[in-house]
Amino acid sequence: MDSARQPETPHHRGESAPKLRALIVDDEPLARRGLEIRLQRYPDVEIVGQYGDGASAITGLREHHADLMFLDVQMPGMDGFATLRAIPAREMPLVVFVTAYDHYAIRAFEASATDYLLKPVEETRLEQALARVRIARAQREASGHCAQLLGLLGELSGRPPLDLDEALKPDALEQLRREEKLAVRDGGRTVRVDLRSIRWIDAAGDYMCIHTDGDTPNGNTLILRATMREMEKQLDPQRFPRIHRSTIINARRVVELRPHTNGESYLRLDCGQELKLSRSYRDKLAVLL
Numbered sequence: 001m002d003s004a005r006q007p008e009t010p011h012h013r014g015e016s017a018p019k020l021r022a023l024i025v026d027d028e029p030l031a032r033r034g035l036e037i038r039l040q041r042y043p044d045v046e047i048v049g050q051y052g053d054g055a056s057a058i059t060g061l062r063e064h065h066a067d068l069m070f071l072d073v074q075m076p077g078m079d080g081f082a083t084l085r086a087i088p089a090r091e092m093p094l095v096v097f098v099t100a101y102d103h104y105a106i107r108a109f110e111a112s113a114t115d116y117l118l119k120p121v122e123e124t125r126l127e128q129a130l131a132r133v134r135i136a137r138a139q140r141e142a143s144g145h146c147a148q149l150l151g152l153l154g155e156l157s158g159r160p161p162l163d164l165d166e167a168l169k170p171d172a173l174e175q176l177r178r179e180e181k182l183a184v185r186d187g188g189r190t191v192r193v194d195l196r197s198i199r200w201i202d203a204a205g206d207y208m209c210i211h212t213d214g215d216t217p218n219g220n221t222l223i224l225r226a227t228m229r230e231m232e233k234q235l236d237p238q239r240f241p242r243i244h245r246s247t248i249i250n251a252r253r254v255v256e257l258r259p260h261t262n263g264e265s266y267l268r269l270d271c272g273q274e275l276k277l278s279r280s281y282r283d284k285l286a287v288l289l
Helices: 029-039 054-064 080-085 106-112 123-139 142-157 172-177 228-234 279-288
Strands: 020-025 045-051 068-072 094-099 115-118 181-186 189-194 198-204 207-212 220-225 242-244 247-249 254-259 265-269 274-277
Touching (some): 020 029, 020 054, 020 123, 029 045, 045 054, 054 080, 068 080, 115 123, 189 207, 242 274, 247 274, 274 279
Parallel strands (some): 020 045, 020 068, 068 094, 094 115
Antiparallel strands (some): 265 274
């Protein structure tokens, strides 16, 4: 954003503006505490509530009439996106996403959210985010911000921006999980990978390797810092079952299953790659056959 073109706000002019009443929503107590400590140096921010889950946050929002929500993307039960969908447009605060996973559709956050922060939160990024929040509060209308957030949900699903009725459908989250694109962070860029092009995904230490179709006989490999659990949460398990503690496959790419005497099996993909189906994941056979 070009700072020279940013609208002047009471904060910029040195005038007294109402404090930003903020909620911190994160299932990790240490993360909440860390953000609370960092926010203490900003006199125009008042933390009015801290919550470990989306349902409690919605109740707290109604109770405290917060202007701003620092919202963790991934939480057990009601995650960040489900939390947003449960908030009526007239009650929608400004939202800053907080995430530990920099491959989590950063392009969409930049385009549609007030801002986003990566864990651990850096002081300079927090300051930038609050500057954007102050400007957004000066020029926002609740309906306009709600439209931004609905646009984000549409961005993540690879479809046009959702309207409010679509976003509030009970199966909206499942629709997002069935999107045809996976956003991954590859070095300094964010890449949206066509799910149909993914052959298999495997772990390499603290990194994940996403093997896809490409220009070379062996295809392309994208490498990102993530865990198997994080990848599983982003992918439809019916289409991308986990077959080993370190392997997820595209079930549609399996062309042959070969049993082994020790109870394990070997799967051959249409690209010729063979992968082991371990005994502890034999329940995935129903998806593969």
